[in-house]
Amino acid sequence: EVQLVESGGGLIQPGGSLRLSCAASGFTVSDNYMSWVRQAPGEGLEWVSVLYSGGSTFYADSVKGRFTISRDKSKNTLFLQMNSLRVEDTAVYYCGRERPLFHWGQGTLVTVSS
Amino acid sequence: DIQMTQSPSSLSASVGDRVTITCRASQGIGNYLAWYQQKPGKVPRLLIYAASILQSGVPSRFSGSGSGTDFTLTISSLQPEDVATYYCQKYNSAPLTFGGGTKVEIK
Numbered sequence: 425e426v427q428l429v430e431s432g433g434g435l436i437q438p439g440g441s442l443r444l445s446c447a448a449s450g451f452t453v454s455d456n457y458m459s460w461v462r463q464a465p466g467e468g469l470e471w472v473s474v475l476y477s478g479g480s481t482f483y484a485d486s487v488k489g490r491f492t493i494s495r496d497k498s499k500n501t502l503f504l505q506m507n508s509l510r511v512e513d514t515a516v517y518y519c520g521r522e523r524p525l526f527h528w529g530q531g532t533l534v535t536v537s538s
Numbered sequence: 539d540i541q542m543t544q545s546p547s548s549l550s551a552s553v554g555d556r557v558t559i560t561c562r563a564s565q566g567i568g569n570y571l572a573w574y575q576q577k578p579g580k581v582p583r584l585l586i587y588a589a590s591i592l593q594s595g596v597p598s599r600f601s602g603s604g605s606g607t608d609f610t611l612t613i614s615s616l617q618p619e620d621v622a623t624y625y626c627q628k629y630n631s632a633p634l635t636f637g638g639g640t641k642v643e644i645k
Contacts, residue, residue: 459634461582468639469574469582469625474632482632485539523629524572524587531581 426450426527428519433532440509440536446502446519446529453495457523458502460493462515463531470515473504474523487513509536540565542628544637550645557613559640561626566606570630573602573611577622585624586611618644 432444444460460472473483473493481493492505502519516531541564551557561571569589576582584593586602589609599614613620621644626637 461636468623469576469627469636471627471634471636474634484633518581523634524584524627525574525582526584526587526593528581528583 426521428521428527428529430517430519430529430532433517433534435535435537436509437538438509438511438536441505441507442509442534444504444506444517444519444532444534446504448500448502448521451521453500453502454497456521458493458495459520459523459525460491460502460504461518461520461525461528462513462534463518464512464515467515472517475502506534509534511536539633540567540628540635542626542635542637544624544626544640546640547638548641548643550643551616552645553616553618555616557616557620557642559611559624559642561604561609561611561637563607563609563628567628567630569605570628571602571604571609572627572629573600574625574627575620575622576625582625613642616642616644 427449429447459474475493490508494503514536518531519529521527543562571589573586574582590602601612603610623639623641625639
């Protein structure tokens with residue numbers, strides 16, 4: 425059974441950094457397209473980043489240069505390193521498998537506030 | 539970048555009604571279009587991919603159509619459990635943009 429479990433969210437001050445993790449089971453992260461999607465409170469879904477199985481990475485303009493997507497094969501885990509966080513980055517962050525997103529994690533809340 | 543525009547942004551319909559939601563891409567995306575359902579307080583789930591293929595376990599009252607720039611999600615007979623926000627997403631190439639969402643309520 426495919427499972428995705430995000431962690432690493434929390435309260436962080438503007439300008440700070442946070443690393444989100446998405447632990448996968450039931451499949452191999454490095455063999456799949458893996459995405460991060462976020463949802464600000466009361467808002468719609470916003471695609472954030474994707475890591476292709478071949479290693480290519482892409483980002484939404486809103487996070488380009490600040491966020492980095494990566495994976496650890498030995499841990500079968502996807503990461504999102506978030507630097508220079510802004511208030512507008514406050515959201516629930518979901519990881520998802522494949523393209524389109526056949527499987528989603530339960531999400532982890534990131535709150536950027538002073 | 540290709541923009542995805544959904545309409546309407548919200549709708550209210552009676553149980554048993556046929557409901558149609560549209561999604562328009564600013565450029566052609568072939569059939570690389572997915573629809574998701576997000577119930578209040580829940581994680582989104584995939585309903586339809588490749589514009590018209592029903593994901594396993596999704597009720598047959600849901601259907602999708604279209605290609606190129608214009609796509610449609612149809613609920614043939616609205617049920618109370620269909621109250622949710624529906625999103626389209628292009629996935630032919632990055633950025634994998636979502637539409638703005640359509641909130642469906644029961645009248």
